Amino acid sequence: MADKQFEFTKKLTQVPDAIFLDKSNFVIDPSQIILETSDRHKLIFNLIQWLAESPNRTIKSQRKQAVANTLGISTRQVERLLKQYHDDKLSESAGVQRSDKGKHRVSEDWQEFIKAIYKESIKNKHPISPASIVREVKRHALVDLKLKPGDYPHQATVYRILDPLIAQHKQKTKVRNPGSGSWMTVVTRDGQLLKADFSNQIIQCDHTKLDIRIIDSNGNLLSDRPWLTTVVDTFSSCVVGFHLWIKQPGSTEVALALRHAILPKKYSEDYQLNKVWEICGTPFQYFFTDGGKDLGSKHLKAIGKKLGFKCELRDRPPEGGIVERLFGTINTQVLEDLPGYTGSNVQERPKNAEKEACLTIQDIDKILASFFCDIYNHEPYPKDPRETRFERWFRGMGRKLPEPLNERELDICLMKEAQRVVQAHGSIQFENLIYRGESLKAYRIHLTSKKILQAS
Structure with a gap:
């Protein structure tokens, strides 16, 4: 398994793009897109996406005119929409996003004044109603600032400013900590609350730089510590997959870690695993990550579209608590007793870590694979010790393992796509x-x- 992963990593590193050429790439009739789409915003998005995927200039020019005729707009407007698409400002459900979307067109002083009143009431444990804040804004404008009627924020504007604060307060009241209670919950960057009702529904992914120094195959100390990418199931907190890197990972490396998570694990005898690592499968609904460029890239969104899941960014660091706690567990239970351990506490770092380093990245890979497969995934589930993490995952899968995907087709899905002109x-x-x-x-x-x- 390790040899196959290394070979695949090498291929993706050397040739990051894949060429996809079929008859559909050269179609210039948008009728099929029109038939499949009823919502106008979605129609615009699909047509512009179809235009962006044109394989050459000739087809692109013909598609541009076809899109203009379909939407009843000029080709210049189509070009603007295309630019919005490339800048990630064209939404599939809300048309072109305004540059000031999400911003209030009132002065920052008024915004801070409105927010301060509400936050102070929360701090005093007596939340004030929006209507009371509207009255206070009016009083402050007319009495303190001597403004004329209409020169201060309208009540609708006050409500819009308060809405996210009120929603956040209600959410904190309902779910004090992400993952608390009987259901695992996470909050996305746009404020959406996601509940994990079954296994592989919400898969989380994150990176960390391990607190250990390693050497290369020739025994030379590497200049930097290795990076670990983990893929974790939210419902059971099982480690579904992982991968190690000698440099900071990008979207291609994340795709390889996802590959390890999706496919059944087949390790060679030299890994000396005592149990079978049966946990695998694609994310059913969400791939939940932080806001890093590699984790929020178009590459991963394209993978999600092919495999049927949606990429979501977490609202704040605590939303990735399952993964962050795993990183702490790795330091305390796995790396701490190994030669070359640098320590996670800056003030108590071992002084001879570089001199003691004698493990390669392949050695660390074997150690982590053994820990995840034989120990971590079979420990009691923290929120319900009556069952192990694996037992909870298996129960959440309906007590059956997922159907394995075709390995070759999965490799193609995970690769980056690039357009090439046929000369x-x-x-x-x-x-x-x-x-x-x-x-x-x-x-x-x-x-x-x-x-x-x-x-x-």
Whole structure:
């Protein structure tokens, strides 16, 4: 298994893009998209996405005109929508987002004044009603500031400013800590409360730099500590998958960790695992991560669209408590007694960690695989010690293991996609090399107009 993962990592590192060419890429009739979409905002998004996926300039120009005709707008407006799409400002459900969306068009002083009144009432444990705050705003404007009617925030504006604060307070009252109670809950960056009702419904992912120094295969000390990416099930807190890196991971590395989580684990005998690591499968609904560029990238969103899950960013660090606690457990139960351990406490760091380092990244991989598979996943579930983490996961899966995906098809889904122009004679330039195939000749660009221009 380790050899296969290393080989796949090498492939993705050297060739990060994949070429996808089929007949659908060259279709210029948007009728199928129109038939499949009833909501106008979703129609606009799908048409612009279809335009953005054009394989070459000729098809793109034809699709641009087709989109303009379909929506009844000019091609210039289509170009603006395309720019909004590339800038991640085109929403599938709300059309083009305004640049000031989410911002209140009143002065910051008034916003701070309104928020301060409500926060002070919360601090005093006597939440004030929005209507009372409206009256206080009016009194402050007319009496203290001597303003004229209409020169201070309207009551609707006051309510809009207070809405997120009130929702946050209600949420904290209902769920004091993420994951408390009988249901595991997380909060997304847009304030949505997600409950894990079964296994693999909400899968969490995060990175950490391990507190240990390692060496390479030649015995030389590496300049930096290794990075660990973990994939954890929210419902059971089981570790579904993980991967180690010698550099800070990006979206490609996250895809590889997700691959390890989705596929059944097959470790060689030298890993000396005592149990079978049966936990696997794709996220059913959500892939929950922090706001890092690698974890919130278009690459992962594209993977989610293919595999049927949605990528969500967590509201604040405590929302990733399951993963963060796991990192602390790894330090105290796994790394602390190993040579090269640097310590998590800055004031008490071992002085000879660099001199004592003698483990390679492959050694750490075997140690962590043994810990996750044989120990951690079979420990009592913290919130209900009557069953282990694995037993809870298995029960949450309906007491059956998920159907394994085709490994080759999964590899293709996890790779980054890139558009390439099919040139004359059916050739494609990729990674500074030119590839030519008979099957690509049907997709070559007609260069007649270009030749005419050159001749003139």
